[in-house]
Amino acid sequence: MEIRVPVFAGRRILKKESLWDIRDYTYAGWQLYYADHTDGLLKGCEIHTEDGRLVIGKGMLKFHDFIYLLMEEEEVAYQPKNRWQVLKAEFLEDDTNLDYKAYRVRFFLDEELELGENQMEMCRFYLREGSTLRDSYKNFADMSTEYDTINLIYATVAGVGEKTLHPALLLQFVEELWNMKEKDAADVGICSLIWNAQGRVERKVIVAYLCGKLADHTAEKNDNNRIYGDMERIIGNKNSRMERKTPKRIVVE
Numbered sequence: 001m002e003i004r005v006p007v008f009a010g011r012r013i014l015k016k017e018s019l020w021d022i023r024d025y026t027y028a029g030w031q032l033y034y035a036d037h038t039d040g041l042l043k044g045c046e047i048h049t050e051d052g053r054l055v056i057g058k059g060m061l062k063f064h065d066f067i068y069l070l071m072e073e074e075e076v077a078y079q080p081k082n083r084w085q086v087l088k089a090e091f092l093e094d095d096t097n098l099d100y101k102a103y104r105v106r107f108f109l110d111e112e113l114e115l116g117e118n119q120m121e122m123c124r125f126y127l128r129e130g131s132t133l134r135d136s137y138k139n140f141a142d143m144s145t146e147y148d149t150i151n152l153i154y155a156t157v158a159g160v161g162e163k164t165l166h167p168a169l170l171l172q173f174v175e176e177l178w179n180m181k182e183k184d185a186a187d188v189g190i191c192s193l194i195w196n197a198q199g200r201v202e203r204k205v206i207v208a209y210l211c212g213k214l215a216d217h218t219a220e221k222n223d224n225n226r227i228y229g230d231m232e233r234i235i236g237n238k239n240s241r242m243e244r245k246t247p248k249r250i251v252v253e
Contacts, residue, residue: 040158063091080127120156167199
């Protein structure tokens with residue numbers, strides 16, 4: 001096996017073989033690294049609002065075994081419509097040019113919640129007239145606020161073998177879980193896993209944790225909304241127990 005790295009120096013001729021080496025090392029390397037991942041968000045692409053626009057940050061997306069590198073921010077204008085809107089990424093391939101094959105990704109807002117076969121969801125929101133769209137959250141429960149808030153629960157996030165949940169959701173969850181006074185070994189373990197992986201944890205790990213914590217959570221029912229709801233229950237249950245243990249006091253002056 002041989003790996004060739006072109007030498008860029010004076011008086012050297014850049015041969016076609018060197019260009020092929022650059023091509024293979026750049027694109028084939030990423031394809032190989034993420035070969036076992038499903039289609040979806042691989043890295044980055046954080047979304048925030050700015051003057052009536054959704055700004056999608058730099059990152060990586062995978063669709064049909066091709067890695068799309070977003071080297072610049074993308075922007076999509078939005079307006080309140082009093083209904084759900086989905087920010088979608090649509091992937092297109094163009095091989096009409098004899099010199100190259102073009103892979104394109106287009107971001108747009110759609111009122112249709114269902115995804116086309118060449119689309120994935122980045123986020124969704126329900127923006128009302130006269131309201132401001134939020135891209136930050138007070139806590140984990142706030143991430144499912146129905147109105148005027150960017151919702152990442154249904155985002156298409158790539159995982160090994162099956163899609164997983166958005167890293168922002170998982171990082172917010174473990175931040176609140178860790179701050180709870182009552183934690184067991186499973187809680188500490190899931191916090192460590194998610195922090196070490198910077199929020200990129202496989203779905204089966206999250207499901208295994210939930211099955212161990214909640215008797216009614218089963219591996220057969222694990223759509224994103226159910227998983228999020230049960231994670232919210234765990235935090236809510238812990239808060240309730242803490243409130244019950246806090247003694248009530250009446251101060252008489």
